[in-house]
Amino acid sequence: MTPFRYLAPTSIGAAIDALKASGGTAKLLGGGTDLLMALRARRYAASVVVDTKRIPELSGVNVRADGSFRIGAATPCSVVAADPALSAAWPGVAESANLIGSVQVRNRATLAGNLCNASPAADSVPALIAAGAVAVVAGPGGERRLAVEQVTTGPGTTALAPDEMLVAFELPAPAPRSGSAYLRLTPRTEMDIAIVGCGIALTLAADGTIAAARMALGAVAPTALPVPEAAGVLVGRRLDDAALKALDAVARAACRPITDKRGTSAYRIRGAGVLARRAAILAASRAEAQP
Amino acid sequence: MTMKISTTLNGESVDFLCEPNQTLLEALRDRLGLTGTKEGCGSGDCGACSVIMNGRVVASCLVLAAEAEGAAITTVEGLAKDGVLHPLQQRFLEHAALQCGFCTPGILVAAKALLDANPNPTEAEVRLGLAGNLCRCTGYDKIVRAVFAAAADLRGETVA
Amino acid sequence: MTFLGGQTGQRVVGTRPIRPDGVDKVTGRAIYGADARLPNMLEGRIKRSPHPHARILRIDASRALALEGVKAVVTSDDFVDLPAQEVAAGDGSMDFRSLSLNLMARGKVLYEGHPVAAVAATTGQIAEEALDLIDVEYEALPHVIDIEAAMASGAPVLHDDLFTAGVTPRPEKPSNVAKRIVFAQGDVVAGFAEADVVAEGRYTTEPVHQGYIEPHACVASWNADGQSLIISSSQGAFMVRAYTAKLLGLEIADIRSVPAELGGGFGGKTTVYLEPVALALSRRAGRPVRLVMSREEVFRASGPTSGSVAEVKLGARRDGTIVAAELVFKLQAGAFPGSPVALSGMCALAMYDIPNVLITGYDVVSNRPKVAAYRAPGAPIGSFGTESTMDELARKLGMDPLELREKNGAREGTRTAYGVVHRDIGFLETVRAAKEHPHYRAPLGPNQGRGVAAGFWFNIGGESSAAVNINEDGTASVISPNPDVGGSRASLGMIAAEVLGLPAEKVRTVVGDTASVPYSDMTGGSRVTFSIGTCMVGAAEKVVEQLKQRAAMLWGISPDAVEWKDGAAVPAGPNAGGFEPLPLAEIAAKAGATGGPIGATYSTKVQGAGAGFGVHICDAEVDRETGQVRIVRYTAVQDVGRAIHPSYVEGQIQGGVAQGIGWALNEEYIYGPDGKLQNPGFLDYRVPVASDLPMIEAVMVEVPNPRAPFGLRGVGETPIVPPTPAIANAIRAAIGKRLCSLPMSPPKVVEALDGAGG
Known part of the structure; x- marks a missing residue:
């Protein structure tokens, strides 16, 4: 790694000041599992590395009185995955956090890093999009909120200014009779990058039909891909074979994948359909289990 | 810009010097002589450099040494106690x-x-x-x- | 040597003591190559080619040498420009010129990652900065990666002086085909004419890496008087010494090579990449130099084993008698000749008694890293094609696949296509043990299939040594000259303990350096427990003779009247005298008074290795929508001759199977059209992780090898031979489609499921 300064501010303001002072040459350090690799591989250099983990507001998973959640940006994935309230409310988000890397990686890696590293294959991003999560971004002028799907703009690029930082995710309280799921395809059982990933959240009406649906796919487009057509084919219907077949078709139709060392375009498209069906079935079963 | 880092390493207070761009793995092996922790990949994919940091297992090749300030760290050298194997x-x-x-x-x-x-x-x-x-x-x-x-x-x- | 022993009656052999080096390895104290440090040591780095094929026009290190902290730069000028010279090495042979050119490019770079220069500096960071300051001017040349493209006329030629060997007349033009080999017996045309049923197929495999977790590492120190010290992780300290001396033009006695602990080799550390470079740097800098590869360097520039194309045709009579086999193998050698194509051909059918066989092989260079040995080099490539085709043949015959193998199985006196006649082999016993194993009849779940496959590996002997020294308290210190890759210190100490009549924990084994024990060939070919064990028996027997002489002296009788029993001297019979047994410890305590220290070395060229056969049973479950394959049950049956330390024999079998599963399902070198490796890391080069594998049952069949101590056979390599076809056959059974291309990764399985073929 080329030389840099290390700073560990204890407030968001101090961190923003450091970003600002660096004139765009600083890098934020969350879990470091992507950043340190990139610095070592000299994919980019940094004059200063700003460690976010000593800022109290950036740590922890908090459920608020209205049932909504705030996840601090520097919270490691293993803490997110193990949080009982979040796992009950948004199991898809929890299980996506539990699939990133190994135990060693999850004990360091953060959802904020997973998002801001802006890999098309980031596991947590489709799950967060399906959950309707919002990213809270702090900058010199205060805070702004962005839907998670608006944060990344392409592979490796985000909508954040150089002096802005993601400080938290906000997730709404799930509607009654809701369930979510995240599934991915990898050649190995662990330690892999998703060839395709699918996050989905469903809400059931009293009659057992689907009242609301949000779905997003990973690794099939330059950024995680919301698939609004999923709601179109699911809402108002039961999750029967015909609905699943339609869901499979809209998932495949939405894909714009590349062929690379991790998977062919055709395989990714096929997998998107399979995972959409399987994730929908899992999410629906979770919704049915709700009181 | 050398930094001084204070840790609890295998149950003992240990201070060491490091550069900001050194990893915890490099500090353990090259600064502290604890070569039991190995480097197999340098990218967090093999686990040979695993250490326990504040109760959680991490890949020390993906941790900056500076991040260890105030942390409790256990390496393989700290598993046996008083000559008795874990x-x-x-x-x-x-x-x-x-x-x-x-x-x-x-x-x-x-x-x-x-x-x-x-x-x-x-x-x-x-x-x-x-x-x-x-x-x-x-x-x-x-x-x-x-x-x-x-x-x-x-x-x-x-x-x- | 007299004490080869039988299969029973031993007190130590066959037990499971804790290995002597175990505590060092669980406490982090064991010193591997990268852990070694010498005073005033410099850090080295290697500058590598970004091109897959290019002429080197100019190397200018002046800017690097001007950087503060840089102490030396070396290029090919620092190495002897050697003529081509082939010598025996491990399982095969090697050529010093190729070795030298691979270690440091001269004139041309032949693959991405090919070293062009090296630097030593006071810190690793300075050395890294210096790499960027070494200016290399290249003229890029067209490259070729794929094997059949490399064989095609008009392909870019890597070596102007490479003319295909083994064809007459000698070709007029150089090509990338280094060698053609043929093994033949009988008449295949007549054989196939006799056949009622023919099964055939074309099979491909990708290069796979040994994947040892420890990157190559060494420390080298050159002294002003020309003597030097090398501490490195390799499969042979004597190999390191010999190769380094040759490449740098040094005398062997001037190099002391110390084996550090070895963090896995699997054949990949039977050569040198770093040691001569580190010593050349040290010679220029006058200070010790450490060189450690990054994981990326390991993938780009060491190992792997060959990718291949195989064409297999088997013919049988309706009763299942195989009457003819015709095989063609094309193996990638990487940038220099030397693929294990001959071994693929030899091993592919060595399990069977087939009268008419024709095997042709081609050794082909291309712009990839030079291949290195990998566990049973070539044999898994041979078995993938033949054992997959055997499965198809069994289906066509309507015959149980193990019965087909039993019916045609090699036995005493079977003559192989490469001319060797099998003796004292246990293949049929191994097949029968597999047939009788409960796994073979266990019910299968949905989407599951069961496959079986057999495999063969020669096992080798070779030049070997061992030393046994009796300590004054009656314990023994024994020295193995061979790096311990998987518990050989334990098995070798046990062999010495058995002969001496001592408990295992009274015998401690160390691995010696090149100055402490006579020469020995490398750790490879599954030879160490057999070959060094043979020498250990020889040395221990010499010691027993000395102990008997000392007892005779103490008793005042003739040495002929003394016998050695259960670790003590006893009178040979009533006529010898009424002496109480004299234990080893008492003789040792009086050694000073009876002639001095007691100890012996034993060196010989060991022969008579017992061949290893394995038969594996695999249950695979296929996700028909995603193509993901899960191995749900695996049983590996192997003739091990005699398990000296059964836990480490099981461990070899389990580890070989795991590597075979990785080879079968997900491991591969992936190249882009630019000729560059795209997956030089453990994230995208997917070796199996713990959650990918089931428990692996190792079943040890013990058919003794009468030419080995206690009947043992080498065990380390055979277990990687059957897995790839066993898994392919299991997938075939699960989905009704045959996969002929490794790795059988999810996209390929999906393709097979979607395809019309069968």
Whole structure:
């Protein structure tokens, strides 16, 4: 790694000041599992590395009185995955956090890093999009909120200014009779990058039909891909074979994948359909289990 | 810009100097002489550099040494106490759960973290818990068995 | 040597003591190559080619040498420009010129990652900065990666002086085909004419890496008087010494090579990449130099084993008698000749008694890293094609696949296509043990299939040594000259303990350096427990003779009247005298008074290795929608001759199976059209993780090898031979489609499921 300064501010303001002072040459350090690799591989250099983990507001998973959640940006994935309230409310988000890397990686890696590293294959991003999560971004002028799907703009690029930082995710309280799921395809059982990933959240009406649906796919487009057509084919219907077949078709139709060392375009498209069906079935079963 | 870092390393207060761009792995091996922690990949994919940091197992190649300020760190050198092997170490020997031994320090450390959190794991939990630690020699069979045996020891279920 | 022993009656052999080096390895104290440090040591780095094929026009290190902290730069000018010279090495042979050119490019770079220069500096960071300051001017040349493209006329030629060997007349033009080999017996045309049923197929495999977790590492120190020290992780300290001396033009006695602990090799550390470079740097800098590869360097520039194309045709009579086999193998050698194609051909059918066989092989260079040995080099490539085709043949015959193998199985006196006649082999016993194993009849779940496959590996002997020294308290210190890759210190100490009549824990084994024990060939070919064990028996027997002489002296009788029993001297019979047994410890305590220290070395060229056969049973479950394959049950049956330390024999079998599963399902070198490796890391080069594998049952059949101590056979390599076809056959059974291309990764399985073929 080329030389840099290390700073560990204890407030968001101090961190923003450091970003600002660096004139765009600083890098934020969350879990470091992507950043340190990139610095070592000299994919980019940094004059200063700003460690976010000593800022109290950036740590922890908090459920608020209205049932909504705030996840601090520097919270490691293993803490997110193990949080009982979040796992009950948004199991898809929890299980996506539990699939990133190994135990060693999850004990360091953060959802904020997973998002801001802006890999098309980031596991947590489709799950967060399906959950309707919002990213809270702090900058010199205060805070702004962005839907998670608006944060990344392409592979490796985000909508954040150089002096802005993601400080938290906000997730709404799930509607009654809701369930979510995240599934991915990898050649190995662990330690892999998703060839395709699918996050989905469903809400059931009293009659057992689907009242609301949000779905997003990973690794099939330059950024995680919301698939609004999923709601179109699911809402108002039961999750029967015909609905699943339609869901499979809209998932495949939405894909714009590349062929690379991790998977062919055709395989990714096929997998998107399979995972959409399987994730929908899992999410629906979770919704049915709700009181 | 050399930094001074204060840690609790294997139960003892240890200060060391490091550069901001040095990893915890480099500090352990090159500054502190603790070469039991190995580098197999430098990218967090093999687990040979696993250490326990504030109760959680991490890949020390993906941690900056500077981040260890104030942290409690356990390396493989800290598993045995007063010359007595940790049950994991003893069971790895008895079960022949190591061949070349290069991944062994990382696997022992990861297994300790696993059993600290889950004293009675299933086979699937052991395998998933150790999925971040590559072993190319054993096929993992004897490692899984040794972890089970050590878990029973730690639960006090084994008659010596 | 007299004490080869039988299969029973031993007190130590067959037990499972804790290995002598175990505690060092579980406490982090064991010193591997990268852990070694010498005073005033420099850090080295290697500058590598970004091109897959290019002419080197100019190397200018002046800017690097001007950087503060840089102490030396070396290029090919620092190495002897050697003529081509082939010598025996491990399982095969090697050529010093190729070795030298691979270690440091001269004139041309032949693959991405090919070293062009090296630097030593006071810190690793300075050395890294210096790499960027070494200016290399290249003229890029067209490259070729794929094997059949490399064989095609008009392909870019890597070596102007490479003319295909083994064809007459000698070709007029150089090509990338280094060698053609043929093994033949009988008449295949007549054989196939006799056949009622023919099964055939074309099979491909990708290069796979040994994947040892420890990157190559060494420390080298050159002294002003020309003597030097090398501490390195390799499969042979004597190999390191010999190769380094040759490449740098040094005398062997001037190099002391100390084996550090070895963090896995699997054949990949039977050569040198770093040691001569580190010593050349040290010679220029006058200070010790450490060189450690990054994981990326390991993938780009060491190992792997060959990718291949195989064409297999088997013919049988309706009763299942195989009457003819015709095989063609094309193996990638990487940038220099030397693929294990001959071994693929030899091993592919060595399990069977087939009268008419024709095997042709081609050794082909291309712009990839030079291949290195990998566990049973070539044999898994041979078995993938033949054992997959055997499965198809069994289906066509309507015959149980193990019965087909039993019916045609090699036995005493079977003559192989490469001319060797099998003696004292246990293949049929191994097949029968597999047939009788409960796994073979166990019910299968949905989407599951069961496959079986057999495999063969020669095992080798070779030049070997061992030393046994009796300590004054009656314990023994024994020295193995061979790096311990998987518990050989334990098995070798046990062999010595058995002969001496001592408990295992009274005998401690160390691995010696090149100055402490006579020469020995490398750790490879599954030879160490057999070959060094043979020498250990020889040395221990010499020691027993000395112990008997000392007892005779103490008793005042003839040495002929003394016998050695259970670790003590006893009178040979009533006529010898009424002496109480004199234990080893008492003789040792009086050694000073009876002639001095007691110890012996034993060196010989060991022959008579017992061949290893394995038969594996695999259950695979296929996700028909995603193509993901899960191995749900695996049983590996192997003739091990005699398991000296059964735990480490099981460990070899389990580890070989795991590597075979990785080879079968997900491991591969992936190249882009630019000729560059795209997956040089453990994230995208997917070796199996713990959650990918089931428990692996190792079943040890013990058919003794009468030419080995206690009947043992080498065990380390055979277990990687059957897995790839066993898994392919299991997938075939699960989905009704045959996969002929490794790795059988999810996209390929999906393709097979979607395809019309069968």
